[in-house]
Amino acid sequence: MIQPQTAPEVNGDTRTAPLLLVADPEATLVHGLADALEREGVVVTGVTDGAQALLQAGALRPDVVLVSASLPVIGAVEFIRAVRLSRPIPVLLGVGEGHAEQAVQALAAGAAACVARPYRVPELLPLVQAAFSGEAASRRALVVGKVELDVNAYQVKVDGHTVHLPLREFELLHYLMRNAHRTVTREQIMRHVWNSTDTTSTNTIAVHVKRLRARLGDTDDQLIQTVRGVGYRMVDKTA
Numbered sequence: 001m002i003q004p005q006t007a008p009e010v011n012g013d014t015r016t017a018p019l020l021l022v023a024d025p026e027a028t029l030v031h032g033l034a035d036a037l038e039r040e041g042v043v044v045t046g047v048t049d050g051a052q053a054l055l056q057a058g059a060l061r062p063d064v065v066l067v068s069a070s071l072p073v074i075g076a077v078e079f080i081r082a083v084r085l086s087r088p089i090p091v092l093l094g095v096g097e098g099h100a101e102q103a104v105q106a107l108a109a110g111a112a113a114c115v116a117r118p119y120r121v122p123e124l125l126p127l128v129q130a131a132f133s134g135e136a137a138s139r140r141a142l143v144v145g146k147v148e149l150d151v152n153a154y155q156v157k158v159d160g161h162t163v164h165l166p167l168r169e170f171e172l173l174h175y176l177m178r179n180a181h182r183t184v185t186r187e188q189i190m191r192h193v194w195n196s197t198d199t200t201s202t203n204t205i206a207v208h209v210k211r212l213r214a215r216l217g218d219t220d221d222q223l224i225q226t227v228r229g230v231g232y233r234m235v236d237k238t239a
Helices: 027-038 050-060 076-086 100-109 121-137 167-178 186-192 199-216
Strands: 019-023 043-047 064-068 091-095 113-116 142-144 147-150 155-158 161-163 224-227 231-234
Touching: 019 027, 019 050, 019 121, 027 043, 027 121, 043 050, 050 064, 050 076, 064 076, 064 121, 076 091, 076 100, 091 100, 100 113, 113 121, 142 167, 147 167, 167 186, 167 199, 167 231, 186 199, 186 231, 199 224
Parallel strands: 019 043, 019 064, 064 091, 091 113
Antiparallel strands: 142 147, 147 155, 155 161, 224 231
16 A cells, blocks of 8 residues: 655644545556656555555545546445445546446446546646645635634734735745645746746746745745755744
């Protein structure tokens, strides 16, 4: 089984990044997918049969589960029915040639969507992030050290005092806090905050990070740390 990365505790919830449980009999396929998704900030745990998947779904409470249509021991459709009875976790079904009937049954049982197998990161990533964002919206404000961010109220506080941020800086802070204690690359920031794939505009990120640090009182660059040649990492200085 592929073990998940350890996610730091934020406001009583140990998860600051999406957790995806992948149930697929091909371990090499799962490992490749895990490597690719973890570079995008998604924590991945993999199992090879439906029985293990049911146990891990209950123990880990993942944000999304991806199951192969060829899942052994407990089949994909049976797994979806069992999970939907216990907790409404979004379940994606990985399908290939010859799985049309299973796809119909899985969707009828409550699967959120069907995705192509072998899996493609550009197809999976938005589904995982959307599920995580929906779950996070129901949580309390994100807290990292003395910084508290409430997405619904569009409010940031430092040491209990309200700090007003322009929209782009608020979105940048939100992304860094969602990935607290994890290094995010400049390319990831451009893609998820600026919605751009232009990797030549990383100086724009540096300018916004500098302004954000000033507003948060991060005078020693220890709250938002620069990882040279890679990107940035937000950490809890009080921990």
